[in-house]
Amino acid sequence: MPGSGTRQEHGAEGAIAPGWLALCHACDLPSRIGEVPAGGRARCPRCGSVLYRRIPDSLDRTLALALAGLILFAAANAFPFLELEMQGRVTHTTLSSGVRSLFEQGSPIVASLVLLTTIVAPLLQIGALIFVLAPLKLGARLPGQAQLFRVLRRVQPWSMMEVFILGILVSLVKLIGMAQVVPGIALWSFVLLIPVLAAASSSLDAEWIWRRVGLVR
Amino acid sequence: MTSHSEIPPGEALASCHDCGFVVALPAGAQRAVPRCPRCRAAVHRRKPDSIHRTWALVITAAMLYVPANVFPVMKVISLGKAQEDTILSGAVYLLVHGMWPLALIVVFASIVVPLLKLIALAFLLISIQRRWSWRPVERTRLYRIVEGVGRWSMTDIYVVTILVALVRLGNLATIEAGMGAVYFAGVVILTMLAAQSFDPRLIWDRTGEPDG
Numbered sequence: 113m114p115g116s117g118t119r120q121e122h123g124a125e126g127a128i129a130p131g132w133l134a135l136c137h138a139c140d141l142p143s144r145i146g147e148v149p150a151g152g153r154a155r156c157p158r159c160g161s162v163l164y165r166r167i168p169d170s171l172d173r174t175l176a177l178a179l180a181g182l183i184l185f186a187a188a189n190a191f192p193f194l195e196l197e198m199q200g201r202v203t204h205t206t207l208s209s210g211v212r213s214l215f216e217q218g219s220p221i222v223a224s225l226v227l228l229t230t231i232v233a234p235l236l237q238i239g240a241l242i243f244v245l246a247p248l249k250l251g252a253r254l255p256g257q258a259q260l261f262r263v264l265r266r267v268q269p270w271s272m273m274e275v276f277i278l279g280i281l282v283s284l285v286k287l288i289g290m291a292q293v294v295p296g297i298a299l300w301s302f303v304l305l306i307p308v309l310a311a312a313s314s315s316l317d318a319e320w321i322w323r324r325v326g327l328v329r
Numbered sequence: 330m331t332s333h334s335e336i337p338p339g340e341a342l343a344s345c346h347d348c349g350f351v352v353a354l355p356a357g358a359q360r361a362v363p364r365c366p367r368c369r370a371a372v373h374r375r376k377p378d379s380i381h382r383t384w385a386l387v388i389t390a391a392m393l394y395v396p397a398n399v400f401p402v403m404k405v406i407s408l409g410k411a412q413e414d415t416i417l418s419g420a421v422y423l424l425v426h427g428m429w430p431l432a433l434i435v436v437f438a439s440i441v442v443p444l445l446k447l448i449a450l451a452f453l454l455i456s457i458q459r460r461w462s463w464r465p466v467e468r469t470r471l472y473r474i475v476e477g478v479g480r481w482s483m484t485d486i487y488v489v490t491i492l493v494a495l496v497r498l499g500n501l502a503t504i505e506a507g508m509g510a511v512y513f514a515g516v517v518i519l520t521m522l523a524a525q526s527f528d529p530r531l532i533w534d535r536t537g538e539p540d541g
Binding site for chain 2: 230
């Protein structure tokens, strides 16, 4: 079968053995990745794109952040993030009630996009991280780890929690003139969730993981 | 920490788009779709039909961009009076109320970013089709920026969602999503798909075949 042309080797723990071949994802130049110090990065000599980043304790860090993310995500969905009071009447909104209102008003396209980017994609992102990393940490293998790790990469661009926060901020400002607005518990969960998710994806050493969950190791 | 090595210029090598595994494709086998041995994704030397797909998505998004900005994204009904807001009038509202930093962010995220994204992708596509060798490093960086910044255009969609869900006080005040929001959602989805279907490696292939 085509494609088993490259050698795969790695140390038992920690760093990937130097000398492996990578193609630049931006300009396709092949490079041998040499010794990368912990916390360092290897760049493409032609276009400067980052080919590999070696993150110390990547597995522990990413798993811890993903678990924290799961708790924050649950809180962010369970409680209302904004409450509105106007002439004695109170309404509040959670993530899912926002999506539901749009559906009921006859905007299924917009509602689906919001559902995808604020609930489905972040949940898949967090879930896939935990499903792939937790068994690795415990020294076990589960079927489907490689497939879910692929899903993670596809789903990440559609997870837009940090943009949602900006949306909340703009909404707050627009509403302040017309009514009393009270931030809910979920808002603080969102505010914490964004740096946690960002740190989780930037502490992930995908090459290192692939060498453990991939079909070729 | 890399060294540009002795490997022959990558005709037969391809990296898996999903996991980065380097696969040696037999020469002339570009038409068959081999699977990545490490993650089972389809391996292509370049994203399939990248130029045609990206053009199609860019042109469609450009057509939706007009109604997205002309039609109201939401309708505020308060005490029997209805007031419609477009993307631009929403930003102007923030400006009038002295929130100019937020107004700038909204104008940038909702109006400037989609437009710049479309212009930048069209420029990159033309530069590839004309086989320009001009500043590949900068063009690659332009692509990275286009790819990363597009998500911020979702801000206005979220604002509409939140306001619709929150302001439903019967006769007192109700907010409904407008037609503009649907077009705008289309612009955001299509420009993101366009950025994903564009293959930056084509920038470096000026002598190769322009598209598969």
